[in-house]
Amino acid sequence: MNKETFLSEIQEACEFNQPISEATKFKELDEWDSMTVMILTGLINENFDLSFSAKDLVEIETFGELIQKIGTDRFEI
């Protein structure tokens, strides 16, 4: 999966009303709440076989930082 596909999967699963990019600060989105956290971590865990939880999102702000945390080498170019 490349970064664009990942972001579009996030957009669809979390039902964000505005477009998102690596620069988007996800916690500032209107739809951001505890349920969005579950959907986002669920998506990460399923796609990358990881075990992310809400705690892993505490110190990061943007989707770009999230991609870094998942590991850029896990994404296709």
Added chain:
Amino acid sequence: MGAKIVAIEYVFPDRKVTNADLAIEFPKYDFSQFESKVGINTRYVVEENETAFDLAVKVCEKLFEKVNRTEIDYILYCTQSPDYFLPTTACILQNKLKLRRDVAAFDYNLGCSGYPYGISLAKGIINSKQAKNVLLVTAETYSKYLHPQDRSNRAIFGDAATATLITYDDREFIGEFSFGTDGSGHDKLIIRNGASRSPFDKSAKVIEYGTGNQYTDNHLFMDGPEVFNFTSSVIPSFTQEILTKNNLQIEDINQFVLHQANAFMLNFIRKRLKIAKDSFFIDLWDGGNTVSCTIPIALKKYITNSNNHDSKIAIVGFGVGLSWCGGVLEINKI
């Protein structure tokens, strides 16, 4: 020889609790966001002196308006809210409903996976010629287990009871079922105190979780994010496995009826499986998450409103245990 669902009924308790009612108790919480994402507006809860058994009696009497009670020869009673530690509630139900004395009757303790388990068991009992007419009852009153300040769970869970009659038929209407168990997650949804391992503790300390929710070890605890993680990682592929076991594709199923846990989780699963909205049941607006009762309630609503005379339906239950079970069945309009 085969087995077939011929009747389903459900009841809620009379006492209705809307989001507006909860908003009075929890004025700082935005229930409009909850309502649109979780998909629940109203849940029903029993009175203090009313039990799951009382609801079970009501729903069975409703079923017996259409079905002859003397034909019942097996009672499967699914509950985690028994009237007593012992005896098994199903025996009391046999007497109360004036069913025959040669019926088999027992309780089994499962939550959200309980209904598909019951259908699978009923099929086995009928096909092995141990009984001809199995009464499957689910009855649950989680409201009794919730801490008054546990806003999240009070908003999600509702009480209900359902009754299903599964009977023998020349043809098989109930397909293959699959199962899953992972006891390493037993503490993700649990009432710790009150049984043998850890007695009821009248001075149990109040514990905070999530955003301002409270509970004690005498109450029900659910680790919502962990349960979501389990469900989102296990249930999409499990649902696919069930179809493979039944030699079916997603397009062959008229309706997917999964345990109605909450709308955002169901939508997550639906999207992962690429199932069209019309083929995937989501309706917990009126009633909420009623544990083992959600699937039969959904089946009844779907069949009543569907234009199809015959429907091929996939049912999947998942939750406390952790336990999951699902299969495929055909239902005629009933």
